[in-house]
Structures are given as C-alpha cells and as structure tokens.
Amino acid sequence: MSDNDDTTPAQYASPPCFMHELDPTFQQPLSDWSDVRRWRKAERERLIAARLAISADTRTKMAKRIAEGLDAAIGNVAGKMISLYWPFRGEPDLRGWMESVNERGGRTALPIVVEKGQPLIFRAYRHGDRLERGVWNIPIPAEGDPVVPDVVISPIVGIDPDRYRLGYGGGFFDRTLASLPRKPLVIGIGYEMQRIPTIYPQPHDIPMDVVVTETACPA
Template sequence: MTDNRDDEGPAQYASPPCFMHELDPAYQVPLSDWSDVRRWRKAERERLIGARLAVSADARAAMSVRIAESLDALIGDIAGRMVSLYWPFRGEPDLRGWMASINARGGRTALPVVVEKGQPLVFRAYVPGDRLEKGVWNIPIPAEGEPVLPDIVISPVVGIDPGNYRLGYGGGFYDRTLAALPFRPLVIGVGYELQRIPTIYPQPHDIPMSEVVTEAAGA
C-alpha cells in the first residue's frame, strides 16, 4: 500500500472544489458526495502520515512493543493459527519481532502481496529469514510460496474512527480482499493513538476492522 494512490470506490462525479483539507481535523462537516470524501481522505491521509513520521524512531519502537503486547492479550493462544502481518512502511508499527515470536510459539505467519491494481491481495506464508523480493512500491514480499488463508489479519491503519473504519492508503486492497475471502478472519487494525479521527466518512464499500489496537489499548 502507498499514500499516493487515489481511493477507489463509486464512479466519480464533477463537483465544485472541496476545501475540507483546510479545516481543523476535529471539525467535521457531513460529506455526501464521494468526490468530496475522496479529496478529504487524500488530505487527511497526508496529514496523518506526516504526524506519524514526526514521532521519533525510538518512540515508535516503544509503541510497537506495547502494541505487540496488547495483540498477545487480545488473541491469546496463537499455536496453530495463521496470522497475516505486513512489512512496516513509512512509520507504521514495526511488528517483525512479534512475527518471529508467533512462529516460535507454534503459530504461522504470512505477508500480503499485491497482485495488480483492482484485485484482492493474496497472502503468502512467510517466516523471518525466508527470501524476500521487492513488490509494488518496493515493499518486500515473499519471493515464493503458495497462497494461504489467514485466521487473523493484522492491518496497519493511516487513520481509524470510532466505528473501527480504517483509513488506508487509498488502493482499496484490504476492503476488496476481505470481501473476497471465503470466511471472515479476525481483522485487527493497528496504529497509534494519534491516528484516531472522528470519522473517515465510511462508504458502502468500506469494511470495519473487528478490533483496533494502539499503544494505549485494544478498542
């Protein structure tokens, strides 16, 4: 996923310029037109990624440890379960150490792979140390392996609202993937408290997270 992709969703309609990006993020005006929501999301995405990157690397590392601890408390016994994680990108929580601990405790892990624009992700089994190659936007992906179906999907968020709706990078990959899976896994959004926002203006194609975990607590 990347931050310079436009949100996918309903067809685009002509409308006057939207100045929502100039408002205080806490000030919310109802948006009914998808083109306005799309522009608002793009501006909010840029703001939130900037805020995340402004946090020091040491502080993000400490928050990532707390997030991993909360994930353990939420999930419980991990043995025999397949967990899809992600390779950290642009200041996202770094859960690679937790990934290694899952495998050490009898669980299995996978990473998402972008096949092409407009298509669901696939998940490939991955154990730390397996060979990686550069995928879309140079994010590392497993170099080989058959697709797997995860029991738990850990999804990084750019923003999250009180309904557990996730603001992502705009490609629509996670929503499209969750809609296409033959069963609904436990989907946990992970991020920092600074990424909580009043709303993402959820649309019919948006799928909420089952749970949300930050450095503060699960929600």
C-alpha cells in the same frame, strides 16, 4: 422597508455554522464521493506526516506496547495463520513479534499485491525466507502457494470510533476481506494520534473487528 435597508447579502464575522469553534473535532458533513475522496487524500497526507514525525525510539516503544495488545486480542497463537505486513512509512514495526508468533507455534504470512483492482493474496513467511521487492518496493515472500489467514493485522493511516480504517486509498484491503472464503479476525493497528472523528465510510468500507494502539488495550 426604510431607505437605509441594504439588499446585499449580510456579512458575518464567522461562518453561519460555527460548530467548529465550539468543538475542535467537529467536521462538516460530506455527502459527495468526490468530496470524500479529496478529504481522505488530504487527511491521509496529514496523518502520515504526523506519524513520520514521531522519533524512531518512540515508535519502537509504541510497537512493543502494540505487540502486547495483540497478544491480548488474539490469545493463544498456536496453530493460527496470522497475516502481518512489512513496515512502511512509519508504521509500527512488528517483525520481532512476528518471529515470536512462529516460536510459539503459530504461522505468519505477508500480503502481496497481485494486480491493481484485484484482491491481495497472502503467502506464508517467517524470518529467513527469501524475499523479493513488490509494489512500492515493499518486500514480499518470493515463493509459496497462497494461504488463508485466521487473523489479518492491518496498519491504519486513520481510524474512527466505529473502527472504520483510513488506508492508502487503493481499496486492496476491503476488496480482499470481501473475497476471502472465510472471515478472519481483523485487527487494525496504529498509534493513538491516528484516531479521527470519521472517515466518512462508504458502502464498500469494512470495519475492523478490533483496534490496537500503544495503549495496549484492544478496543
């Protein structure tokens, strides 16, 4: 060893792992749940902000194409109970499509948060039924017995190639699917810009059966 050798750690112009420079979709692997939770929170905020930045007119056009994709994914809606949602924070507005389901012989429902840490319930709803304010001031059916949907349509915050959904972080959706007496067809809906490389799925995460975006092509 020469007298000029330095024992201090070497300094690099870039991090030793430079995959992020070669592939912009590369994400450092996360194994600790606390790290995953922090990453999900930041990614959730980023994606919601991007969704809200889409103009109202553009979202309306996207929602029309998503409705076409739902018809392709579900087929004949007659006799089926289909759970949708009330649009929130830039989610695709499918209330017009919901009315069309009822006109074509199907039935529709909305999810209801009963209690933190508990599964959702579903109540039948069609245009004109009385609504009241639920959690986050989202309208919910004011009355009616719980129903079991044949199809559950869930808005996504993010979605990965294995159809794992990034939601709002409450765990309601996965908890609900695990508790239903029979498995429904589960469809995640959102915009193409919400596709991400991974959500770092955990054992409790349940993938969507189908994902529909404004491309109108079920995947």
